[in-house]
Amino acid sequence: MQNRTTITVGLLTLALGASSCRRDATVEHRDRTATSEAARQVNRATEVQRQREQDLAKLDERVASLERDYPEKRAGSPSGTSGASAGLRSEVKNDIDDVKKAAANLRTTTPENWWERHEAVLKMAFDDVESDVKRFAGARALPMSPKNPNVTDASGEPVSTAPFTSRRDKFVADMRIRLEAMNKALDDVKANGARKTELNDLHARVNKLGDDIDHLKSASAEDWWDISKTRVSEYIERMEKSVARLDDNKR
Numbered sequence: 133m134q135n136r137t138t139i140t141v142g143l144l145t146l147a148l149g150a151s152s153c154r155r156d157a158t159v160e161h162r163d164r165t166a167t168s169e170a171a172r173q174v175n176r177a178t179e180v181q182r183q184r185e186q187d188l189a190k191l192d193e194r195v196a197s198l199e200r201d202y203p204e205k206r207a208g209s210p211s212g213t214s215g216a217s218a219g220l221r222s223e224v225k226n227d228i229d230d231v232k233k234a235a236a237n238l239r240t241t242t243p244e245n246w247w248e249r250h251e252a253v254l255k256m257a258f259d260d261v262e263s264d265v266k267r268f269a270g271a272r273a274l275p276m277s278p279k280n281p282n283v284t285d286a287s288g289e290p291v292s293t294a295p296f297t298s299r300r301d302k303f304v305a306d307m308r309i310r311l312e313a314m315n316k317a318l319d320d321v322k323a324n325g326a327r328k329t330e331l332n333d334l335h336a337r338v339n340k341l342g343d344d345i346d347h348l349k350s351a352s353a354e355d356w357w358d359i360s361k362t363r364v365s366e367y368i369e370r371m372e373k374s375v376a377r378l379d380d381n382k383r
Contacts, residue, residue: 184357187357187361188235188238188239191235191238191361191364191365191368192235194368194372195231195232195235195368198228198231198368198371198372198375199228199232201375202224202225202228202375202378205375205376205378206225206378223374224371224374224375224378227370227371227374228371228375231364231367231368231371234253234363234364234367235364235368237249238360238361238364241356241357241360243353243356246356246357246359246360247296247299247300247353247356249360250359250360250363251303253363254303254307254341254344254345257341257344258307258310258341261314261334261337261338261341262274262310262314264334264337265314265317265318265334265338266317268318268321268330268331268334269317269318269320269321271317274310274313274314274316274317275313275316275317296352296353297352300348300349300351301349303348304345304348304349307341307345308342308345311338311341311342311345314338315335315338318331318334318335318338347359
């Protein structure tokens with residue numbers, strides 16, 4: 133009897149010991165897993181930041197190249213205060229200053245402030261193009277489409293109620309209305325020769341705004357860096373083309 137009791141106690145002790153070992157092993161495995169996941173997250177964050185720094189360095193180099201090229205191109209262009217060349221040089225110089233600011237602002241762009249900045253830049257672009265459309269069409273105001281009281285996006289679907297997507301969808305819907313008004317005003321213009329060329333250019337600028345808005349339709353808050361970087365990159369590209377055009381005015 134005593135032997136059976138001793139054996140039973142021994143078996144229980146072994147069982148408890150094994151159970152404790154299993155628990156310890158489980159806790160240790162869970163801790164290792166958590167540590168490994170935390171390390172992966174740190175590595176991902178480090179890689180993302182490294183990539184952003186590379187993006188910024190490339191954009192800075194393009195801006196620096198613009199600053200180097202502009203004086204050379206300007207020196208080879210006709211001087212004077214009249215004519216298209218003088219106006220173009222002045223416009224390009226101002227735009228170079230603006231593109232430098234845009235590149236600098238990208239360094240302080242964050243997930244918290246990116247949308248306000250992106251929205252503000254797009255509204256400014258819409259205002260600039262709309263002003264040129266009004267001037268070209270000889271209109272003091274553009275024809276406006278009636279707004280849907282339920283606020284729909286470009287596809288006619290109700291906007292989302294999620295915090296970010298609701299702002300995005302409403303912005304897209306509002307800008308779409310402005311795009312339609314600009315296109316309608318330009319469609320009513322009859323032009324030939326140089327005026328036809330300017331009309332086509334205005335249509336292209338309106339269409340570019342439409343492309344930008346279409347891209348925003350499916351954007352998420354997580355896309356903040358790519359969207360902001362692309363906006364600045366395209367601005368630099370436009371400036372590169374403008375500086376290159378200074379050669380067209382050489383005599």
